Each structure stands twice: as C-alpha cells, then as structure tokens.
Amino acid sequence: xxxxxxxxxxxxxxxxxxxxxxxxxxxxxxxxxxxxxxxxxxxxxxxxxxxxxxxxxxxxxxxxxxxxxxxxxxxxxxxxxxxxxxxxxxxxxxxxxxxxxxxxxxxxxxxxxxxxxxxxxxxxxxxxxxxxxxxxxxxxxxxxxxxxxxxxxxxxxxxxxxxxxxxxxxxxxxxxxxxxxxxxxxxxxxxxxxxxxxxxxxxxxxxxxxxxxxxxxxxxxxxxxxxxxxxxxxxxxxxxxxxxxxxxxxxxxxxxxxxxxxxxxxxxxxxxxxxxxxxxxxxxxxxxxxxxxxxxxxxxxxxxxxxxxxxxxxxxxxxxxxxxxxxxxxxxxxxxxxxxxxxxxxxxxxxxxxxxxxxxxxxxxxxxxxxxxxxxxxxxxxxxxxxxxxxxxxxxxxxxxxxxxxxxxxxxxxxxxxxxxxxxxxxxxxxxxxxxxxxxxxxxxxxxxxxxxxxxxxxxxxxxxxxxxxxxxxxxxxxxxxxxxxxxxxxxxxxxxxxxxxxxxxxxxxxxxxxxxxxxx
Numbered sequence: 233x234x235x236x237x238x239x240x241x242x243x244x245x246x247x248x249x250x251x252x253x254x255x256x257x258x259x260x261x262x263x264x265x266x267x268x269x270x271x272x273x274x275x276x277x278x279x280x281x282x283x284x285x286x287x288x289x290x291x292x293x294x295x296x297x298x299x300x301x302x303x304x305x306x307x308x309x310x311x312x313x314x315x316x317x318x319x320x321x322x323x324x325x326x327x328x329x330x331x332x333x334x335x336x337x338x339x340x341x342x343x344x345x346x347x348x349x350x351x352x353x354x355x356x357x358x359x360x361x362x363x364x365x366x367x368x369x370x371x372x373x374x375x376x377x378x379x380x381x382x383x384x385x386x387x388x389x390x391x392x393x394x395x396x397x398x399x400x401x402x403x404x405x406x407x408x409x410x411x412x413x414x415x416x417x418x419x420x421x422x423x424x425x426x427x428x429x430x431x432x433x434x435x436x437x438x439x440x441x442x443x444x445x446x447x448x449x450x451x452x453x454x455x456x457x458x459x460x461x462x463x464x465x466x467x468x469x470x471x472x473x474x475x476x477x478x479x480x481x482x483x484x485x486x487x488x489x490x491x492x493x494x495x496x497x498x499x500x501x502x503x504x505x506x507x508x509x510x511x512x513x514x515x516x517x518x519x520x521x522x523x524x525x526x527x528x529x530x531x532x533x534x535x536x537x538x539x540x541x542x543x544x545x546x547x548x549x550x551x552x553x554x555x556x557x558x559x560x561x562x563x564x565x566x567x568x569x570x571x572x573x574x575x576x577x578x579x580x581x582x583x584x585x586x587x588x589x590x591x592x593x594x595x596x597x598x599x600x601x602x603x604x605x606x607x608x609x610x611x612x613x614x615x616x617x618x619x620x621x622x623x624x625x626x627x628x629x630x631x632x633x634x635x636x637x638x639x640x641x642x643x644x645x646x647x648x649x650x651x652x653x654x655x656x657x658x659x660x661x662x663x664x665x666x667x668x669x670x671x672x673x674x675x676x677x678x679x680x681x682x683x684x685x686x687x688x689x690x691x692x693x694x695x696x697x698x699x700x701x702x703x704x705x706x707x708x709x710x711x712x713x714x715x716x717x718x719x720x721x722x723x724x725x726x727x728x729x730x731x732x733x734x735x736x737x738x739x740x741x742x743x744x745x746x747x748x749x750x751x752x753x
Contacts, residue, residue: 268466268481270600271629275421278399280357284651291745294399294426300740321387328378334402337433342374346402361673393654429747440464467600486726490550506727515717520677528585530714534572535579554721564657564703596643605646657703678715
C-alpha cells in the first residue's frame, strides 16, 4: 500500500495540473525588485481584498495605526504614537504622529482614520467582518487633528490586535473620486490613496503592479533601500523557479513545494531564508451543503486523506502535522489534540452512517499553488476507494475568493491555507468556524450553538486564561466534527536573490513587506 501511494504521489510531480491561467513574463528595469506573485491582482483596494496572496498592496502602499513586525509577531506604533483604553474597555484613543503625509502631499489627520473605518464598514468586504457589530458606522470620532477615538459597542478582546488591518486612506482624494456614493470603490481598484513606503506607478491586472519608493515616508529608510518594486503575476511554479535562478525575479512566495526549494538551493544566485510560520493548510469544507452537512460524511472525508504520505512525500517532511485549525505553536491549541489519521476502514464505516444520497463533489484547487493542486489529486484518489467521486477544478485565487462570497457559488472542498492576519486564536478558530463570520471570512459555514456561545464569551473576555480555555474547547469541537480537514502548519522558505538583504519576515506579512530591504546593484 505504501509503495502504491508513493507512486501516485511521484507521478503527480511538482506541477500535477496545468493551471487555467498562464502568466506573462516580461523584461524589467535593472533597478527594480521583481516579486513573482503566485496570485494575480484583480484589484488594489485594501478594503475589499484581505488575504495573504495579495497582501503586498497593504504592506507597501498603505499604513495602519500600528504594525506587525518580526517573528513571533509584535505590534509597534506606526501612524499612531500611542493609545489609551477606557476603564470599561469600550473606548480606544489613538494619538497620531504629526509628520505623516499621503503620496500626494496631503497631511494625514484623524479625519482620514474616521473615513477609513467608516468605508470598511460601509463596503462590508475584506476586513469588515473583524469590526461588524464591534464598531457602528459614525461612532469613530476625530477629537482633534491628531486624536482619533474608536467607540466600541462592547469590549473586544481582539480589537487592538486587528488595528493594523485598518489601512488608512487619503480622505480628500477619495472624496474627489467618489461617484454616486460608491466610496470610490471603482477608482481605488485600479489606483491608490495611501501613505505607505512605496507609491503606485503602474497597474495592469494582466501583468501586476509597480511602485517607487516614497522618499518622504515618515519612518525613513535604511542607507540603501530598494527604489522600485514590482509584483508580477507568475502563476506557474516552474516559471517562478526558473526566473529566480536566472535572475529575472528577485523574490517569490515562501511556500513553494519543498522539492522546488531544494532546487533553488542549488542556484548560486538564490538564497533561502527560513522561518517558523503560522499558516495552517487544510481542506475547507462547505458544511452547509448536503451531504457535507452530515458530520459522518465529513468524518469519512477526514479519515480518507493520507496525511503522512502527503507530508513525507510531497512536502518532503518540511512541514509539521497540524491536527486542528490552530497552529500548534499558538496558545489555544490543545497540546494533546490528536486529530484524524488516514484509515479507509474507518472512513467506510462513517460513510455507511450517511443517509443522504451521495453526489460528485467539487474540489477547487488554487492555480499557482502546487501543494493545493497535488493535495486535490491525492484526495481524489483516496476518496474513489471508498466510493466518493470528485471532480477537480483549478482556479486562480481571485476567482476562488469571489466564489467564497456566496453560499451558492462556494465550492464543496478547497485545499487552502489559513494565514495569520492578527495574532490571536480568533484569527483561525473564530473566523473559520463561528456563525458570526459566515461569509468570505468563514472557511466552513459551520453552525454549532455551543461553539458560538463560547466564541461570544471569548471575544469579550479580558482574561487570557479564560480565553485560552475557551479556544481549546472550540478547537476540539471543530476537530471532532471534522468541520475542516486539517493537514499541516507551514514553515516559510523565502527564496530571494543573493543581492537582496534586510527582509524582515513576520508570519503576518509573509516576507512581502519590503520597506526594510536592500538590493545590491
């Protein structure tokens, strides 16, 4: 059995399926840092897109009140110099720096922060789920030019952790670009209105985007900063690898298949930076669609994936088994959690308890992410052995993200990663499985009243001990119910040109924040 499984895995190779979208590669400026992105950029609006694959916009073109840096992530003051919290934990006052200007030279004020949070709430996309119900529109106020106050509807245990996710926009510029009260959504999708370390120079959805250093950025730069950055759409893993080897690209994603990382290690032009990450790979299941709404069917699926074969053969042992939704390195993850194992006998027994008729399931893998495509192929092979048929679709991330917006278009199964957006167990457990997050932030459309009751307590508690206990209980619930199929926690292997230095990795930025980096000529 082991030999046959390994043969299947080897036959898949490092590019098991051909992506539906091809990438364009073109010559670049010799001075530009070119990041080969495995996800195309269909929009540049930081308030409508909130994911790891397209995070380069948020980290380089925009600023937040605070910023996550380093590993493990820590919060540092950024647009804000300091904050205070009221005794009832419902009011947060931030003191802003007085030396920040947007890319058009407009000084940043508290009114820009107020506009930004109100816009996030009004559009109800991207990061909005983090604040819906916590902040009501119109309740954030500018006390004076450089003081902004967030008035929460109830104490929030995660609000401060999510403050960096409020990308602050140039209110005056946005107002000039609004059309019929659209919050300038159409315009910002192709332009920018930030104060970040880089300012946009070009955007083409078919190619990517470029930006030049914003020399008057308030935080300053090192003695030899990168002058120009380009995020280029390059979906094919092999093309990204060859581009790095030949010097056409100076960086790419740190989550390539490990055989490709080993291939890059052999190149005299490439360095591999290694860091522990907090990014769980899982099969997101649509719990709301029959027969996946049956816990026995989901458990059958969970027993039917070859975890060890995948980790040892495809990932070459470069990642750690992660049996639940939380990274095993994060507080709130039960230290004794076992999770599911590969056992087709148990899978068949669970399947026998399912009363609803079976149907062909859709597995929607992510184009440009070989591990996602390979996991889909392996899973399809195992499921067929217990009588479950599947079809595999391969789509670029923006297409999958749009499908997540509606329950009617959401796929049955998605081999996907849950990345770090803020440092709290809620980032993975609450968002992934709480009813309050149903929508794009949800990985599952899982509904469990006991889970939700604990989640609501965890979101308002000011006790770390109580919150840890609650998230451990919630983690056990979703694991036992197979609300998702949890596979591994990643290690980041960042491939960069040897000309590049100063990459300041954080599990929140995945190595895509380039304001501290340098590149030799």
